[in-house]
Amino acid sequence: MLAEVRRTPGVTRAEIARRLRLSSGLATELCARLRELRLLTEEPAPARGRGRPTTVLRAHPEGPLVAVLELRQEDWRSAVASLDGAVRLVETVRHGPGHGPADVLAAMRSGLDRVRRGRERRVRAVSLSVPAPVRGGRLVENSTLRWRAVDFADLAAGTGAPLLVGNDAILAGVAETRTGAAVGAAVAVHLILEAGIGGALILDGRPMEGAHGTAGEFGHMPFGDRSLRCLCGARGCWDVVVDGNALARSLGDPTPSDVRTYTETVLARAASGDVRAGRAVRDAAVALASGLAGLANAHDPDVITLGGLAAPLRAAARDAFDAAYLDGLMSFHRAAPPPVLDAAHADDGSLHGAAAVGLDHITTESALATWSDLHP
Ligand SMILES: [Zn+2]
Incomplete structure (x- = not known):
């Protein structure tokens, strides 16, 4: 019952009884018990049609x-x-x-x-x-x-x-599968681009965190340039060809002190018609899409969600991104590629x-x- 109230805030007791296949008597009894325990509270639901009056369930004002x-x-x-x-x-x-x-x-x-x-x-x-x-x-x-x-x-x-x-x-990946763009996905990949690439593989709403909690460092898979060494110590990292430092390298700029702000500046320059910035953005978007195709091949997700700067980077070079994503997928995936959606929670x-x-x-x-x- 608590899970249902969380999934659908403002849900009525009648609706929960229907979903959980409870008799209305049992639903009433359970609600009374949850109210006594200061977990939920009930208020009359606005009357609708000829159905029996019911209540809306909310978090108890003195609850945990x-x-x-x-x-x-x-x-x-x-x-x-x-x-x-x-x-x-x-x-x-x-x-x-x-x-x-x-x-x-x-x-x-x-x-x-x-x-x-x-x-x-x-x-x-x-x-x-x-x-x-x-x-x-x-x-x-x-x-x-x-x-x-x-x-x-x-x-x-x-x-x-x-x-x-x-x-x-x-x-952030957990949030997308609970209340965001990946609700209902049994297998979801969330990718976020900020100063680097991070993310998570989420199975039935729970993250696959690895044996020691450090899984999801997608940016450090060798989808990049094998001649470049990453700050993490590994060679060929994906991060190195996608993030703001990659843009700076393409444009001959010094390493930016604030990677996020620099990336936003380059995206704005590309949008206003700066050809060199446009080319750097396209290269980064293609590198992002190719790696995502690799993740799709590896994990066979229902959906991939893009957080942080990944969504605006894709939007800035949409055609090149889409072509590179399809091109990187194993051919059997191409008839129905895993959808790549912008994250719903933005910065939250x-x-x-x-x-x-x-x-x-x-x-x-x-x-x-x-x-x-x-x-x-
Ligand atoms: Zn690395």
Whole structure:
């Protein structure tokens, strides 16, 4: 029932009973129990036609919550998520000039305290998105922030809520399969282009995270130029021929300090008719499409979603992208190529994905049992 309310906010009790094949008596009883446990609340549904009156189910105003934190390159954000899947942004705070891990984590900890204030007992999990590979709950390395091996364990210490740490690209992929462009996909590939390429393979709404949590580093597959070595240490990485650094190399510009802004500038120059910028953008879009075809061949997904700058890069050279994608697919895929869709969550994917993972956590059987012990 909780899952249905999350999937379809504003759903009626009658509709849930129909979907779950419950008698109306049993549905009424379950709702009463969930109300007692402060999980759901009911309000009369607007009368429609001649059907029997029913109620709309919503998250209980005193129910459990997830505190969501999202660390980004330039700032961090906090939000609160309720059982109906609603995510409410609390604040956005830019990093100070030093932006070392100690300062940023201290600021995020006070942000978490502001999220919890007045609802300390209701916040049952803290879900954190970080812009880097995550291994054993620690950030491995972020070259833009110049952070390495950062441990977040203290962030939620003393709150009584477990801390869940996830990679931003993987979480954005989760959000697309739950409430975005890939809803209903059994197998989805999400790809995000920012300073590099990241993403996730998502199976039935859950990310394939690898044995140690670092799967999805799609940018470091050798779809690139074997004569070039990547900053990651490997040779021939796909990243190196797609991202803003690739554009800078094609255009003879110095390595950009802010890859995202530089990429947006080059896309704008191409759109305004700059021929050299147009050629660089087309080459990058073709490299992106060829690699995506490789991912499609490898994973046979229902759908591929594009996040970050991948969508505008494709849009800037749509014909060349489409031709390269088809050309890279194994011929048996070409009759019905896996659709490549723009992500629906735009810049909020990681935040919504972190909320979804947190809500999964607080609605497990054992988490609900703990909650009901607190509200006998
Ligand atoms: Zn690499």
